[in-house]
Amino acid sequence: MNALERHRKLTTIWASEKGFKGWFSTVNHTDLGRMFLVTAFFFFIIGGLLAMLIRVQLATPHSAFAGPEIYNQIFTMHGTIMMFLFAIPTFEGLAIYLLPKILGTRDLAFPRLTAYGYWCYAFGGSMMLIAMVFGIAPNGGWFMYPPLSSAIYSPGINTDFWLIGITFVEISAVAAAVEITVSILKYRAPGMSLDKMPIFAWYALITALMILTGFPPLILGSVLLEVERAFGFPFFQADLGGDSLLWQHLFWLFGHPEVYIIFLPAAGVISTILPVMCRTTLLGYGWIVAAALALAFLSFGLWVHHMFTTGIPHMGLAFFSAASTLVAVPTGVQIFAWIGTMWKGRPELRLPMLHLLGFFFTFVIGGLTGVMVAVVPFDWQAHDTAFITAHLHYVLFGGFVFPIFAGIYYWLPHVTGRRRFFRLGELAFALVFIGFHVTFLAMHWVGLLGQRRRIPTYAPEDGWTAINLISSVGSFVLAIGIGMILIDVILHVLTASRGRRNPWGAGTLEWAMPTPPLAYNFASLPHITSRDPLVDQPDLAVQLARGEGYLGTPRNTWRETLTVDIASGKPDMHVIYPSNTRLPILMSAVTGVFFVSLLLKFYWTVPVAVIGVTILVWRWVWGLGRGADLAPLPIGHGITLPNAGMTARSPGWWGSIFLLTANATFFGSLLFGFAFLWTVAPGWxxxxxxxxxxxxxxxxxxxxxxxxxxxxxxxxxxxxxxxxxxxxxxxxxxxxxxxxxxxxxxxxxxxxxxxxxxxxxxxxxxxxxxxxxxxxxxxxxxxxxxxxxxxxxxxxxxxxxxxxxxxxxxxxxxxxxxxxxxxxxxx
Amino acid sequence: MLAGAGLIFGLVMVLLLLAFRPRADTGDAGNVRVWVIGLGLAFPMVVLAALLAYGLVIGERLLPLASDDVVRVGAQGQLSTWSFTYADVPNRRTQDVLHIPAARPVDVSITTADVIHSFWVPRLAGKLDAIPGRTNILRIEADFPGTYHGVSAEFSGTGYDHFSFTVIAHDAEDWDAFLDEDIE
CATH class of the missing domain: 1.20.120.80 (Cytochrome c oxidase, subunit III, four-helix bundle)
Structure with a gap:
């Protein structure tokens, strides 16, 4: 079989349905990764427009642009969209698109789950948009503190949209996290032991594990608050044995790790791109992995620093203040390892590199102001002022948006197979960089002058007028810059200028394939012997296309791949993936019926939806079975592997382990809540x-x-x-x-x-x-x-x-x- | 703190710029020692330890320690208004204006009648939250008589922007007059 015949045969087996119909039945990670990213950027634009409205409102004193009721919805939705509908899904999309390619396999562990997660995200996000269009969007701040968010003080449906819509979206985060964890641990090219894994995979693994343990407290909090609102169970009401502080603990137990859940994938992008931009290898690979792990562990110990002003006992303050400053150490290790990488190599000022420099400049400032607010007496003054708003934007824009822009420009040729034609990107970067710093440096200043967060208006005699106007002007420059990046990307996708393969001269496997990528990624799977396979074997792509790797001969109509032993990377199972199906979108629609019924209080449709989901899940798993035994199968190079269904540790077992990890965290949070109320709450x-x-x-x-x-x-x-x-x-x-x-x-x-x-x-x-x-x-x-x-x-x-x-x-x-x-x- | 942060920021930027000058490749081992262990681990640890100790000492000084001449007042937040009570004059209750003596430590017992608020007089102390079912105590002290602006610093829905109050610090004479209910 020659390369072309192999390509045709594999394409018939792996291709999604043609045209837009294919969107609804695809289970392919490349399709779904792109869909995730496009949707996430759609929400980024919406969230950005909301930010513009905030800056318009604050540009002048006594502004009458938006009334307080609408203004509260605007800033609540800005935070909510950026956190839940942009940042996390962008990580999911990037990981889903990239991981199988960079790990040298053909798809993620559970293709139908990828699709289910996407549709839950799309439907849940749409719910939030609908709420906004009808002017009934959440308005209690993205942190939703009770009792302000309880039925007494927020009787409308606004808060329910947040609690139910976000929980719906979180299904996709948990699904993606299970999927990413199992994929990285098991679905790699033979020979890729843990220490040969691309650094991005380490970061994605750590992030996914953090999602599994960080999101359940928030989901629990949302469930409890919604039950309180709907049925009057007083979890957060002090006079009936509840405690509003329980919400703050659950929320920040999620909320602080969330910051690192957002930063770590971006750090993975930096660690991947920076060495390529500097024509060298990453300095201190092992140190960086250790630093990322340390960051993940520490981040679960600092949630209380969001609660320094709630009257926490003094010893507690000292402990959490120490932990909060300590987190700067692993961050420092990464920053200096990156700068060391630059010193080791020869940095070139190409477009992704510009955004990486933007990252360094911005994130270091954000980190330093972060250390300032970790000092408790300073925080008592700065807390809930514009200084904190400025700090968190330096951290998140610097630590996430700049690296992601670098990533977009770096991987865009991979997605499209084209070359940049217009040079709009450099100018756009300059506008974004200048606009950002004008906006948020000013905000630090006005915060120190006492301007609180979340106020819709201020008086001329407060003396903040000029600074706010500067900040607003800066924000419009920033918006123009981002608009130009959008235009640049669209032009790139539309202008037909074929690019060559591996334009950056990178060493990772995602470049060992034709671009745009094929449905099956690799015609045969490589054997990995080093961290940068393309450096050692420059003609690897051709060898793989010729079928010289593993699984080079298509069998039946099976979508085949293999899994490896976690540590050593020795092949251990043969896997047959499910094909295109509309089951995931159908199931997420029925899941949506469940959530919408709760939202609208149509309780009689809830059991219908539950039964519907049960039937669909039954069908979903039933289809995986076989009526007869399957003998071990040859995968090439003289190796024979058992099929995954014929083993005791199948992918489903691994998936269950990690889903149960998230579940146990949920249960642990519930027990924590019980113990907290019992021992700390007034009214017992x-x-x-x-x-x-x-x-x-x-x-x-x-x-x-x-x-x-x-x-x-x-x-x-x-x-x-x-x-x-x-x-x-x-x-x-x-x-x-x-x-x-x-x-x-x-x-x-x-x-x-x-x-x-x-x-x-x-x-x-x-x-x-x-x-x-x-x-x-x-x-x-x-x-x-x-x-x-x-x-x-x-x-x-x-x-x-x-x-x-x-x-x-x-x-x-x-x-x-x-x-x-x-x-x-x-x- | 600002100067220190500026110095560190300057250092990082200079190191970044220097990366662009042409050099020969120096290998990994020495680089790890300098960059990761020296600058990445040791440097932040020293700086942070010093900063943390400083923060804790300052924090200790702000604690409501027992003292003979402490004046006790109560502050209760309620959507759009603060009401204040005085331990020395049990029947006295003022609305949106807190009277305190100047140059004496004052302990404010902060409570709420509805949602979470935060008591903040920027020139007198940091902020402390009013949490349902709890009482938090904040030590404030005005060095000189005068009027100080205070705000509620926890988002509480519409009307949050106008949610403020005033603290009036009296000299000893006026404070006695206030206690004798001569000042309204």
Missing amino acids: PPPVWFDPSMTELGAGLSGAIIGPIAMRLAKSVNSKGRSSITGATMSLFGAILVAVASAAMMWRTPSPVDHAYGATLFVLGGYGLFHAVLAMLMTSFLIARIVRGFTSAVRRAEFSIIGLWVDYTSVIGVLILLAAHLPGVLQ
Whole structure:
């Protein structure tokens, strides 16, 4: 088979449907990555326009441009859009587009999940836009502090749009994080051990793990606040045993890691592009990985520095102040390693490099003002003034937008296969750079003069008029610059000027393919022996196109790839991907029905949507099964691998591990909330305690023990080739017992609207019930599989996956039942 | 702090500029020692340790330590207004104007009747939040008699921009007069 025949055959197997119809059924990471990025930049423009409106309003004193009600919506939406609908999705889009290419494989771990995540993002984002168009957008600030955001002080639907819309969008963040983690750990080219991984993959891995542990507290907070608003459960009401500070803890437990979730991918872009722009290799690869890891760990220990003015005890302040300054150390390591890289090589002032210099200039200032506000006495003055607004824009624009612009100009030739034709970009950079600094340097100043954040107007006698006008003028220069970048990119996409392959002379694998990239990425998969494969093997692209790598011969109509051992990069499984399908968009639409029903309080459609999602998920996973065993398959170069469905540690098992990590963080946050209210909130102890019942507790605990044991039995019987139906059925019975005990607990809990104690127990019981029902569905699924002959001693992957979920359900079930019954038993 | 930050910023910019001068390749090992360990690890640690110690000492000085001549007042935020009470005159309540003696430490007990607010008189002290169900205590002290502008510094919905109050610091004589309810 020659290269052209191979290309034709692979294209028929891998191509998406032609035309715009293909958007709805594609599961291809290149398509979805581009869709993510385009959508994210659409939201960037919207968020930017809102920023312009803010600057118009503040340009003059006593401005009557927008009334306070509209102004509050504008700045709330500006922050919300930039954080949730621009920054995070941009990371997701970039990672989804780039990772399989840079790691030398053909797609991400779960292609349909990529599509599902995209559509959840698109639908959730649309909800927010609709709210804005109708003038009912959220207006309580992007941080949504109760009680201002509670039903008493914000009775309208505005806040619900935020809580429900953002939670909907967060599904896509969690889905992408699971996907990215498993893809980086398992889906790499053979030979690419962890220490040979491109630096961008390290950053993306760390970011994804942070999303998995950083977002659940926010999702929990949103769920609790929405339940409080909709049903009156007083989680955040001080007079009924709640505490508004609980929200602040949950919010910043997410909110601070969020800053690094935004910065780290950009740092990954810098670490990738900078050495190429300097014709050298990255200085201190290992140090940089260690610094990024340290940053990730530290960032979970500093959330309280957003709460220095809430009356935190003095020792706590000292601790968090120290932690906040400490975070500058790993940042310093990265900055100086990058400058050292520049000294080591020969930097060239090409367009991406200009944006990187913009990054250095801006981000260093942002970091230094960050250290200032970590000093508590200074923060007590600067907090909630324009100084903080200026600081955070230096960090986020400097630390994210400039590197992303560098990344756009760097990878644009890859996306389009074209060359820049017009030289608009340099002028655009100058305008962005000047405009940005005029806007936000002025804002530091006016903040130190006492201008608070979020005020719609000020008086001429405040003496801020001239500075605000300068700032507003600067912001319009900035906007013109960004508009020119947009035009530059559009012109680049439209003007047909073919570029050559690997225009920058980079060493990473994404350039070892024709551009624009093909649906299958690589005609055959490379064997990796160093960190910069294209430097060592300049003709790698041609070798791969000739089919000299792994999996060079298309088999059946399978979309094939392989996975590797995490540390060593030795091939360990053969994978067949699912093909184009409309299932993801359909499922996210039904998920959307669930969220919209909650939003509009059409509670009778909620169960319909839940059943709909259940049926679709069932179909989704059912299609992965096989009616007969598959013998180990040759992948070329004399290696034979088992198919993933014939192993105990399949991709689904890895995905479950990381989804459960996020889930456990959610549950941990819930327990934290319970303990926090119990020990810290005013208004405790509650008027009535939960009445313990030995029958319920006994039933639940025995269910929690039976489930996992029976599942292990089923697994071991199956591996001997006998029918495992008894074990699976016993496991189902165990899950039913846990479900009954959780339901009884919810039923008998002290009235959840009277005190936060009952409210929290009710939610804990609901969490237990949800997982017990999930375990019931999963074990039923397994029984159906066994009955239909879809399992065998070889086809065993599903036993391990479902076993994980059964185990998890038991652990949380026991903890929940003990949390409810134990205090009563002990008294 | 500003001067220090300016120096560090200047240093980084100079290092960036120097990267552009033509040089021979120097290899990785020595570079890691200089850039990563020296400038990346050691340099920030020293600077930050000094800064942190300074911050903690200053912070200690701002604490509401026990003292004989402390005056106790209460400040309650409520959407669009602050009301103030005085431990020395239990029945006295003022609206949007807080009276304090000059040159004496004052402990303000900050509470809220509805949403979260923040009590901030920039020239007298930093800000401290009013949180439902809690009382936070802020030490303020006006060195000289006079009028000081105060604002609520936590976003509280529409009307936030006009949410302010005044602090009047009296000399000893006037303060006695205030306590005797001669001043309204």
